[in-house]
Amino acid sequence: MALADDAFEALGDPNRRAIVELLRAGDRSVRSLSDELPISRPAVSRHLRLLKQAGLVTDRAEGTRRVYRLHDEGADAMRAYMADLWGQAATRFRLLAENTQEQRR
Amino acid sequence: MSEALELEFKVGCSPEHAFQVWTARFSQWWPRGHSRSGDPDLAVVLEPHSGGRIFERTPAGVEHDWGEILDFEPPNRLRYLWHIYGARAEATQVEVRFAADGEATTVTVVHSGFERLGARGEELRRRNRAGWAGLVPHYERAVASAG
Numbered sequence A: 001m002a003l004a005d006d007a008f009e010a011l012g013d014p015n016r017r018a019i020v021e022l023l024r025a026g027d028r029s030v031r032s033l034s035d036e037l038p039i040s041r042p043a044v045s046r047h048l049r050l051l052k053q054a055g056l057v058t059d060r061a062e063g064t065r066r067v068y069r070l071h072d073e074g075a076d077a078m079r080a081y082m083a084d085l086w087g088q089a090a091t092r093f094r095l096l097a098e099n100t101q102e103q104r105r
Numbered sequence B: 001m002s003e004a005l006e007l008e009f010k011v012g013c014s015p016e017h018a019f020q021v022w023t024a025r026f027s028q029w030w031p032r033g034h035s036r037s038g039d040p041d042l043a044v045v046l047e048p049h050s051g052g053r054i055f056e057r058t059p060a061g062v063e064h065d066w067g068e069i070l071d072f073e074p075p076n077r078l079r080y081l082w083h084i085y086g087a088r089a090e091a092t093q094v095e096v097r098f099a100a101d102g103e104a105t106t107v108t109v110v111h112s113g114f115e116r117l118g119a120r121g122e123e124l125r126r127r128n129r130a131g132w133a134g135l136v137p138h139y140e141r142a143v144a145s146a147g
Helices: A002-010 A014-024 A030-036 A041-053 A074-098 B015-024 B122-144
Strands: A057-062 A065-070 B005-011 B043-046 B053-057 B063-073 B077-082 B092-101 B104-112
Touching: A002 A041, A014 A030, A014 A041, A014 A057, A014 A065, A030 A041, A030 A065, A041 A057, A074 B005, A074 B015, A074 B104, B015 B077, B015 B092, B015 B104
Parallel strands: none
Antiparallel strands: A057 A065, B005 B104, B043 B053, B053 B063, B063 B077, B077 B092, B092 B104
16 A cells, blocks of 8 residues: 555645646646746655655656656555545444444444 | 445444444544644544535644535435545545444445546646636645644
C-alpha cells in the first residue's frame, strides 16, 4: 500500500495541490509551473519528484525540458488506499457498536 | 475508470444503534491518524441532518471539512460527499445502508466516484477549471491557517 499512502500524503501539501491543480488544466514544464506559483523552481522540482513517486504525475522529455502531466493511475492508488482504510474503519466501528448500549447479542 | 468500492459486514446490534454509532460517535471509531491535521486530539463532527457538514476540529479550534451529508435517513440509510484527502471539487460519495437481519444488522458501504480523482478528458478538465479556481484558494487558506 506504499504507493497509495504516498498519494494521500502527497495531496496533504498546499503547494502540491496547487501543482496538481495547474496540471489538471493541461501538461506543463517545471518553468511554466514555477512562473505561476509563489515558490522557487527547485522547490517546484522537489514537489514534482514527490508527486511522481506517489504515482500522481508522470513526466516526459520535450527537447531540453521535462513536461509533467497527471497520471491516470492516481485515482486507482487512492481507491486502493481507501479499500485498506475501510477495512480498519469497519473493524473499529463494529467493536464500538457491539460494546456500547443497546447491545443485543 | 475506477469502480466503486463495496464493503458489507454484520454488526451485533439494531440498525438504530448502528446508525447512531456511525453518525453521533464517528469521532470514536474513525481510524486515528486518518485526518487532515494529523492531530491526535482532534474531534470529528458529523452534523446529523441533510446538508450537514462532516469536519475535524483540532484542540486549537481549527476546522477542516471532510464532507457533506446528502441524505440522512435514520435508521437505514446515510449518504455523504467525502473529500478528507483534498478539495470539495474532488469529493467522492459514500453511501451506507443498515438493514435489520434478525438480531443483527447488515451494514453495506458503497464508496464511489474515484474516477474524479484521476486524469480526465480535456472537456471535463476545462469544465471543472472555473470551479477549481474558486475553491482552491479558499481551501489553501484553511490549510495554511492550521500552521
